[in-house]
Amino acid sequence: MHELSIAQNIVDLVLENIAEEQRKVIAVNIKLGEISGVIPESLEFCFDVITKDTKLQGAKLNIERVSATAYCNQCDKTYQIEHLLFSCPFCFGSDIKILTGNELLISEIILSD
Numbered sequence: 777m778h779e780l781s782i783a784q785n786i787v788d789l790v791l792e793n794i795a796e797e798q799r800k801v802i803a804v805n806i807k808l809g810e811i812s813g814v815i816p817e818s819l820e821f822c823f824d825v826i827t828k829d830t831k832l833q834g835a836k837l838n839i840e841r842v843s844a845t846a847y848c849n850q851c852d853k854t855y856q857i858e859h860l861l862f863s864c865p866f867c868f869g870s871d872i873k874i875l876t877g878n879e880l881l882i883s884e885i886i887l888s889d
């Protein structure tokens with residue numbers, strides 16, 4: 777499962793970051809692009825499973841979806857990609873550049889007081 781290795785990467789990164797930390801991790805906030813191909817529910821599930829018996833046990837994975845946007849090289853417009861229709865809605869061109877929507881990054885690690 778794709779999400780399992782992604783969840784593992786997130787957990788590894790967080791554990792690395794909190795190696796010296798005595799406090800407990802309450803939540804991990806991530807930004808997930810809409811066209812990243814990652815299913816949020818599945819990622820949450822994997823996260824819960826692999827954090828069991830680690831320093832992250834019980835931590836919540838908060839997923840913030842990032843909408844997909846693209847820039848059209850032909851008509852110079854920026855637009856939102858909807859329903860996985862990548863071509864430009866203004867000129868129907870396909871010479872486009874994806875600006876956002878592919879990201880998967882940890883935005884914040886929330887620790888207990």
Ligand SMILES: [Zn+2]
Nearest residue numbers: 848851864867
């Ligand atoms: Zn265009």
